[in-house]
Amino acid sequence: MATCLVTGGAGFLGSHLCDELLGRGHRVICVDNLETGSLRNIAHIRRPEFTHLNLDITAPYFVDEPVDFVFHLASPASPIDYLRLPLHTLKVGSYGTHHTLGLAKLHRARFLTASTSEVYGDPQVHPQPESYWGHVNPIGPRGVYDEAKRYAEALTMAYHRQQGVDTAIVRIFNTYGPRMRPHDGRAIPTFLRQALQNRPITVFGDGSQTRSFCFVSDLIRGIIALSESGYHQPVNIGNPDEYTLLQLAQAVIEVTNSSSEIVYEALPTDDPQVRQPDTTLAQQILGWSPEVTLLDGLRRTIDEAGIDTLVGNGLR
Numbered sequence: 001m002a003t004c005l006v007t008g009g010a011g012f013l014g015s016h017l018c019d020e021l022l023g024r025g026h027r028v029i030c031v032d033n034l035e036t037g038s039l040r041n042i043a044h045i046r047r048p049e050f051t052h053l054n055l056d057i058t059a060p061y062f063v064d065e066p067v068d069f070v071f072h073l074a075s076p077a078s079p080i081d082y083l084r085l086p087l088h089t090l091k092v093g094s095y096g097t098h099h100t101l102g103l104a105k106l107h108r109a110r111f112l113t114a115s116t117s118e119v120y121g122d123p124q125v126h127p128q129p130e131s132y133w134g135h136v137n138p139i140g141p142r143g144v145y146d147e148a149k150r151y152a153e154a155l156t157m158a159y160h161r162q163q164g165v166d167t168a169i170v171r172i173f174n175t176y177g178p179r180m181r182p183h184d185g186r187a188i189p190t191f192l193r194q195a196l197q198n199r200p201i202t203v204f205g206d207g208s209q210t211r212s213f214c215f216v217s218d219l220i221r222g223i224i225a226l227s228e229s230g231y232h233q234p235v236n237i238g239n240p241d242e243y244t245l246l247q248l249a250q251a252v253i254e255v256t257n258s259s260s261e262i263v264y265e266a267l268p269t270d271d272p273q274v275r276q277p278d279t280t281l282a283q284q285i286l287g288w289s290p291e292v293t294l295l296d297g298l299r300r301t302i303d304e305a306g307i308d309t310l311v312g313n314g315l316r
């Protein structure tokens with residue numbers, strides 16, 4: 001049994017990671033100040049191998065027991081959150097990553113940081129391989145997230161090269177599934193909420209911009225495979241099947257059997273036009289590729305989350 005520390009463990013992805021690590025027989029210490037996460041995501045976990053520490057990682061923090069793996073997922077992730085919390089987002093990416101890397105160094109633990117496809121910005125290369133350095137606007141409103149993640153990657157490589165910490169970087173592409181918040185502003189929970197209420201589905205721009213959507217179980221499998229590898233360079237994990245936002249809206253209407261119409265709204269600033277991972281490296285070094293199709297993943301999200309939760313009944 002290994003001891004795994006998961007920052008952001010009460011968030012959408014972090015809570016699924018905690019579930020999977022516990023399912024594999026590990027001890028899990030979840031560090032989360034509930035800034036964008038929720039106790040609801042971990043309320044079902046009632047086992048002695050699980051501990052939640054309500055700590056803000058932008059301040060130094062310590063764990064008084066041996067730790068083997070550190071999964072660093074804490075950070076506002078949805079545009080609605082990081083636009084509301086710009087300074088916090090920069091602090092989590094900088095101070096929070098410093099403190100968490102320092103903890104991994106102290107415990108001689110393997111450290112994995114959750115980076116993002118946003119490090120590629122509005123990409124000029126398509127699909128995006130890990131070797132592409134990106135096209136990010138540092139001073140636009142989204143810069144707080146994109147640059148925090150780029151800084152966290154630089155810091156991770158510096159701790160690896162100079163301090164000898166065993167590190168890994170996963171570049172996560174859009175991931176969806178149960179426990180996404182219905183009002184977090186991202187396309188899938190928004191479209192599902194609107195379709196399940198037969199309300200108009202709001203597509204930004206003309207809906208021709210593309211995204212690739214990975215179901216959460218595929219992503220978690222990829223993260224764990226990377227943590228168990230000895231690999232230190234960034235690895236893309238995402239589903240390479242690419243859809244326009246309009247196609248996504250149509251898929252959501254199909255699986256929900258909704259009578260919603262599609263309406264169009266202004267495109268947000270610096271919204272990327274295309275987004276598709278090149279997953280060749282993940283296949284080569286981890287033997288990983290996604291298994292869940294978009295239609296199956298949408299159906300599983302509805303079944304596992306339940307309609308009440310997806311439309312936001314009783315939730316913020």
Ligand code: NAD
Nearest residue numbers: 008010011012013033034035036037057074075077172175
């Ligand atoms: P989330 O907002 O659901 O989870 C983030 C968690 O971090 C929350 O539980 C929040 O309370 C916690 N947190 C934030 N600031 C903290 C602090 N100072 N101290 C302690 N805890 C803090 O987001 P998510 O979608 O689960 O994303 C998890 C990670 O994956 C993030 O690092 C995000 O950037 C990355 N990521 C996610 C996606 C995606 O599609 N969901 C895509 C790319 C990258």
